[in-house]
Amino acid sequence: MSKWTGYQLGIVCVVIAGLVSKHFYIISIHEWLESLQSWMNPSIAITFVCIIVTVWSMAAVLYWQDRKNTQFFTHKIWRVLPAILGVVFVLSLIGFIVLGVTVFSSITQDQQWQIDIVLLYFLTLMYLFVLSVVQRYGKVRTSEDLIVYSANCTVLVLLITMFFIPNI
Numbered sequence: 001m002s003k004w005t006g007y008q009l010g011i012v013c014v015v016i017a018g019l020v021s022k023h024f025y026i027i028s029i030h031e032w033l034e035s036l037q038s039w040m041n042p043s044i045a046i047t048f049v050c051i052i053v054t055v056w057s058m059a060a061v062l063y064w065q066d067r068k069n070t071q072f073f074t075h076k077i078w079r080v081l082p083a084i085l086g087v088v089f090v091l092s093l094i095g096f097i098v099l100g101v102t103v104f105s106s107i108t109q110d111q112q113w114q115i116d117i118v119l120l121y122f123l124t125l126m127y128l129f130v131l132s133v134v135q136r137y138g139k140v141r142t143s144e145d146l147i148v149y150s151a152n153c154t155v156l157v158l159l160i161t162m163f164f165i166p167n168i
Contacts, residue, residue, distance in 0.1 A: 004064040011057050018053065019120070022046070023113050050116075051158055054123045059151035062131070066147070073135060073146065081132035089125055096122075123158070130154040 022029065029046060066072045096118060107114060131150040138146070 002068055004068045007064045008061050011060050015053065015057050015120075019050075019113070019116050022050070023116070048159070050119065051123060052155055054120055055127050055151050055155050055158070058124055058127045059147050063147045078132060078135045082129065082136055085125065085129040085132055089129060092122070092125065126158065127151065127154045130157070 062072075099118075104115070127150070130153055131147070134146060134150045134153070138149075
């Protein structure tokens with residue numbers, strides 16, 4: 001096992017531990033955020049941090065994968081991955097709507113982890129889609145630049161969508 005695999009496993013464990021601790025300490029986190037003088041709702045702040053940590057940890061995992069295998073971004077799958085991920089996203093969205101009408105309509109605070117898992121899934125899917133589009137249609141650049149650029153683009157698009165479009 002290489003050190004890059006250890007880093008990948010470590011970041012995945014940290015993200016999972018963060019989500020589990022968020023579930024157990026959500027009330028304490030809300031109380032602490034409400035005690036601060038801030039202009040942001042505590043729920044939005046927690047979602048904001050979750051988005052950034054999820055996307056950047058996914059970028060770190062792919063960066064370390066590229067360090068293990070320098071041919072990672074030259075594989076043929078990257079040519080068709082935008083189409084594949086687009087279809088998977090549409091099917092996942094349909095599944096999410098069906099689950100939202102049936103299962104997620106009666107979710108309680110104790111079952112919030114299910115929403116976290118779905119959010120993590122969609123954020124990962126969104127990041128991989130943006131990365132595949134940048135890889136397929138972007139200009140030639142090194143893989144490290146590609147990963148950082150796509151992660152930052154994904155965070156920016158998600159934040160603009162989440163914070164500005166609902167207010168219109």
